[in-house]
Amino acid sequence: MLLKVGDNITTDHIMPAGAKLLPLRSNIPAISQHVFAPVDPSFAERAQAHDGGFIVGGDNYGQGSSREHAALAPAYLGVKAVLACSFARIHQANLVNFGILPLQISKEDYQHCQPGDQLRIKEVNKKMVAGQPLVVDNISQDYQFIAAAQLSQRQVEIIQAGGALNWARQKLAGAG
Amino acid sequence: MRGTIIEAILSEHLVSGTLAPGEEVGLRIDQTLTQDATGTMAYLQFETLGLDRVRTELSVSYVDHNTLQTGFENADDHRYLQTVAARYGIYFSRPGNGICHQVHLERFAVPGKTLLGSDSHTPTAGGLGMVAIGAGGLDVALAMAGQPFYVRVPKVLGIRLTGQLPDWVSAQDVILHLLEKLSVSGGVGKALEYFGNGVDTLSGPQRATITNMGTELGATTSIFPSDETTRRFLHAQQRQEVWRPLSADEDAEYAQIIEVNLSELEPLIAQPHSPDNVVPVGKIAGTKVNQVCIGSCTNSSLAELMTVAALLRGKQVHPDVSVTVSPGSRQVLTMLARNGSLADLLAAGVRLLETACGPCIGMGQAPATDAVSLRSFNRNFSGRSGTKSAQVYLASPVVCAAAALTGEITDPRTYPPRSRWPLSWKGQCC
Numbered sequence: 001m002l003l004k005v006g007d008n009i010t011t012d013h014i015m016p017a018g019a020k021l022l023p024l025r026s027n028i029p030a031i032s033q034h035v036f037a038p039v040d041p042s043f044a045e046r047a048q049a050h051d052g053g054f055i056v057g058g059d060n061y062g063q064g065s066s067r068e069h070a071a072l073a074p075a076y077l078g079v080k081a082v083l084a085c086s087f088a089r090i091h092q093a094n095l096v097n098f099g100i101l102p103l104q105i106s107k108e109d110y111q112h113c114q115p116g117d118q119l120r121i122k123e124v125n126k127k128m129v130a131g132q133p134l135v136v137d138n139i140s141q142d143y144q145f146i147a148a149a150q151l152s153q154r155q156v157e158i159i160q161a162g163g164a165l166n167w168a169r170q171k172l173a174g175a176g
Numbered sequence: 177m178r179g180t181i182i183e184a185i186l187s188e189h190l191v192s193g194t195l196a197p198g199e200e201v202g203l204r205i206d207q208t209l210t211q212d213a214t215g216t217m218a219y220l221q222f223e224t225l226g227l228d229r230v231r232t233e234l235s236v237s238y239v240d241h242n243t244l245q246t247g248f249e250n251a252d253d254h255r256y257l258q259t260v261a262a263r264y265g266i267y268f269s270r271p272g273n274g275i276c277h278q279v280h281l282e283r284f285a286v287p288g289k290t291l292l293g294s295d296s297h298t299p300t301a302g303g304l305g306m307v308a309i310g311a312g313g314l315d316v317a318l319a320m321a322g323q324p325f326y327v328r329v330p331k332v333l334g335i336r337l338t339g340q341l342p343d344w345v346s347a348q349d350v351i352l353h354l355l356e357k358l359s360v361s362g363g364v365g366k367a368l369e370y371f372g373n374g375v376d377t378l379s380g381p382q383r384a385t386i387t388n389m390g391t392e393l394g395a396t397t398s399i400f401p402s403d404e405t406t407r408r409f410l411h412a413q414q415r416q417e418v419w420r421p422l423s424a425d426e427d428a429e430y431a432q433i434i435e436v437n438l439s440e441l442e443p444l445i446a447q448p449h450s451p452d453n454v455v456p457v458g459k460i461a462g463t464k465v466n467q468v469c470i471g472s473c474t475n476s477s478l479a480e481l482m483t484v485a486a487l488l489r490g491k492q493v494h495p496d497v498s499v500t501v502s503p504g505s506r507q508v509l510t511m512l513a514r515n516g517s518l519a520d521l522l523a524a525g526v527r528l529l530e531t532a533c534g535p536c537i538g539m540g541q542a543p544a545t546d547a548v549s550l551r552s553f554n555r556n557f558s559g560r561s562g563t564k565s566a567q568v569y570l571a572s573p574v575v576c577a578a579a580a581l582t583g584e585i586t587d588p589r590t591y592p593p594r595s596r597w598p599l600s601w602k603g604q605c606c
């Protein structure tokens with residue numbers, strides 16, 4: 001678990017804009033270094049050092065601007081899933097589009113998780129396809145909790161394809 | 177949602193799924209818009225799909241977010257956007273034309289159609305009776321490829337407007353009132369549909385201010401009926417042929433109805449650092465202000481800016497306040513220039529900015545350390561202005577203009593009623 005944040009985290013927190021960063025919108029490796037900079041400037045470095053990981057958030061995670069860089073840049077840094085109490089609509093869709101799992105967790109489990117905890121999610125594909133909740137092992141604290149993927153059939157296919165671009169390309173190719 | 181405008185438009189555009197709240201449906205998208213900060217990625221993605229042309233009725237690429245060319249990066253991006261637009265049959269709106277939502281309202285919005293934009297404030301066009309939804313760039317790229325847009329059907333909240341806005345109370349106060357009531361997550365999974373006889377008292381741009389900031393509630397979209405006011409606005413834009421009437425059935429079913437009596441509203445202000453941290457302006461009157469920024473996609477229509485100009489006419493802005501105005505579009509700026517309002521603004525000491533997002537997205541005008549900045553915008557998230565310690569407040573353009581003159585947060589109702597002003601505001605702007 002790379003980072004724990006509170007309620008109403010905006011996409012401005014996740015991927016800030018402004019005069020210094022907007023020119024980098026076409027340079028993903030460069031702009032990714034600024035992910036979560038207003039909250040925790042060491043985030044990008046830590047994510048890369050761990051080869052990715054998870055983010056834990058509170059309610060209404062990802063509200064605000066529609067910027068998909070708030071999903072694309074974390075995906076570049078290797079973020080695999082965001083576990084939050086609830087998500088804002090556009091950001092939830094963007095996470096799926098870039099192959100990051102948005103997982104809903106309870107308030108209690110949110111409070112339980114501590115930054116730096118080692119989390120493991122097993123049998124993601126099987127459970128996702130079956131529409132069953134995922135089981136998260138909190139290895140550091142030695143307990144398990146439930147995380148709901150709440151994906152539509154289409155979104156499951158997108159995650160399996162590694163993102164919406166791959167998914168759409170397969171679909172368009174199939175349609176001839 | 178039976179009998180609502182949202183239901184009518186969604187069912188006309190339904191490609192897959194059933195129209196029940198919470199269900200994922202596929203929708204046919206008639207129009208798309210992108211802006212530069214999200215657009216470059218959206219078009220790179222579109223290009224990988226290998227099509228010859230966009231498959232929408234209309235797609236527009238705006239350049240409005242980053243127009244400061246501080247290095248080659250930005251200029252290169254603009255060149256890419258222009259060439260990719262020419263290649264695939266997309267309208268290119270060059271830098272200086274204005275903010276995507278304002279320009280789209282003026283030039284392209286069509287009642288009853290669907291619009292998908294890679295910008296969260298795309299629902300601005302809902303002011304003209306469009307189902308307009310914000311999405312990530314990739315979803316917009318897929319819509320340009322003719323693919324359906326998939327979204328969970330929102331519950332439809334009915335907002336019944338009655339009465340009429342009192343003097344110095346603005347469209348922004350309507351939406352700030354709803355934000356105070358519902359919070360920044362109160363609209364998640366919902367669409368806001370306005371109805372009631374209060375609707376008739378609001379102009380096209382005023383309605384667009386309200387639908388614009390419905391985004392701050394987390395709503396999927398917001399929509400107004402398409403009526404005589406809508407027709408007049410489109411007529412003024414020389415495109416009344418696209419008008420069609422749209423209203424909810426008498427017995428339309430809303431998930432919930434929220435009553436708003438416009439006559440009872442007062443000037444409101446959102447305090448740092450969230451758009452729902454709302455109090456009456458009077459409650460914090462006297463707070464010193466260091467910067468005032470007027471404009472953005474929320475509030476930079478001709479009528480709003482003419483009101484600001486009329487308030488500042490013949491006066492000087494307070495010496496301790498840096499006041500900027502960024503008109504929403506080239507059209508608005510041109511009309512301000514023609515009717516003399518621009519000269520009034522300049523003579524009062526206003527700093528004129530390019531018709532673009534500017535300070536709203538932190539492109540310049542970062543406030544001083546610990547400064548208080550009052551803005552007629554839609555977001556005051558911590559740090560978005562470019563200065564972490566800045567205290568950003570949000571209010572209507574008239575509240576901003578009052579503070580520009582006094583140097584402190586001021587209830588504009590201390591001014592004489594508008595009816596006693598030399599200009600007749602009624603019917604002046606559609």
Ligand code: SF4
Pocket residue numbers: 241275276277295297472473474532533536537554
């Ligand atoms: S003016 Fe502000 S809110 Fe509107 S589109 Fe530009 S950056 Fe977004």
